[in-house]
Amino acid sequence: MLLVVLPMFSACTIAQSKNPLGPWSAAVRDERIEGLxxxxxxxxxxxxxxxxFHEKSPDGSVMEFxxxxxxxxATARYDFYITRTPKHSYLNVTNGHSDNEQLFPxxxxxxxxxxxxxxxxxxxxxxxxxxxxxxxxxxxxxxxxGKVDRDSKGALNDITLTDTSKHIxxxxxxxxxxxxxxxxxxxxxxxxx
Numbered sequence: 001m002l003l004v005v006l007p008m009f010s011a012c013t014i015a016q017s018k019n020p021l022g023p024w025s026a027a028v029r030d031e032r033i034e035g036l037x038x039x040x041x042x043x044x045x046x047x048x049x050x051x052x053f054h055e056k057s058p059d060g061s062v063m064e065f066x067x068x069x070x071x072x073x074a075t076a077r078y079d080f081y082i083t084r085t086p087k088h089s090y091l092n093v094t095n096g097h098s099d100n101e102q103l104f105p106x107x108x109x110x111x112x113x114x115x116x117x118x119x120x121x122x123x124x125x126x127x128x129x130x131x132x133x134x135x136x137x138x139x140x141x142x143x144x145x146g147k148v149d150r151d152s153k154g155a156l157n158d159i160t161l162t163d164t165s166k167h168i169x170x171x172x173x174x175x176x177x178x179x180x181x182x183x184x185x186x187x188x189x190x191x192x193x
Contacts, residue, residue, distance in 0.1 A: 014131040014182060015146075016111040017161040020092040021169045022083035027058035030082055030089065033117070034060075035192015037125055039185055049187060051080075058082065062093070064104055074100030087173055091115040091127070111160070114172075116181055125187040130172060134179030135159055144171055 033051045040046060047066030054060055059081040068074045076098040083090045093113045096106025107113060117127040136159050139146040145163040150156055161168055172180050 013136070013156040013159055014107075014113050014129040015135045015159040015161055016107050016113055017146075017163075017168060018111060019161070019163070019165045019168065020081075020083070020094075020112045021090050021114055021165055021172070022092070023165070024059065024081055026083065027081040027092075028084045028089075029053055029058045030084075031193075032119065033125060036190040037187035038190050039187045048190070050192075052193075062091075066103065068100055068103045072100075074098075074103040076100075076104030076106060078106070083169070085169070085173060088116045089118065090130075091117060108160070116172075116177075120186075123189060125189070126184065127187075128177075128181035128184040130180055130182070131159055132156075132180070132182040134175065135161075138171060144168065 031053065034053055035051065037049045037051070038046055039049065047064060050063045050065075052060050052062075059079065061077060062080055063075060063077045065073060065075045076096060078093050078097075079095040080091045080093045083092055091114065093115065094111065096104075098104040098106045114130040115127040116130070117125060120126055133156070135144070136148045136156055138144040139148045139159065139161070144161055144167065146159065146161040148156065149158040149160075163171075
């Protein structure tokens with residue numbers, strides 16, 4: 001989870017996928033996201049996200065850090081690359097490692113989470129994760145291949161997509177943003193390269 005994050009996975013249900021939205025060979029480098037960003041973690045707490053690209057490569061790493069409820073510093077690290085379409089730019093986020101799973105859960109090993117991102121007129125980085133009821137409904141109705149896990153009251157616990165990259169991307173791109181994007185976060189630029 002992308003991004004990017006605050007926290008990467010939260011109370012909303014972010015979809016995990018066995019496949020990225022596009023191949024690494026088509027990844028683009030967007031140096032506008034590189035550097036340190038600050039987000040409001042709620043209750044007066046700030047969390048920070050640092051994006052960096054690998055040298056001469058379209059992929060990179062993202063690190064999050066913030067304080068947990070006990071006041072201890074917690075960190076998480078993820079790998080990412082960007083898939084760009086005429087409509088949106090997406091982070092394909094994978095390979096998470098966290099020292100505090102409650103603050104920064106990383107999801108199932110070998111899966112991807114997706115975050116659509118853009119910049120607002122004030123230069124803030126806005127990102128939204130793919131998931132929620134709209135994606136779960138698409139799986140339930142057979143529009144996307146995958147598995148939806150719910151608790152005994154029907155509340156979403158987990159969404160795992162197993163469909164092809166192209167089919168997932170086509171579904172997201174043809175959906176209304178409110179039906180597929182969850183947990184919108186705004187980050188403010190702090191500094192960087």
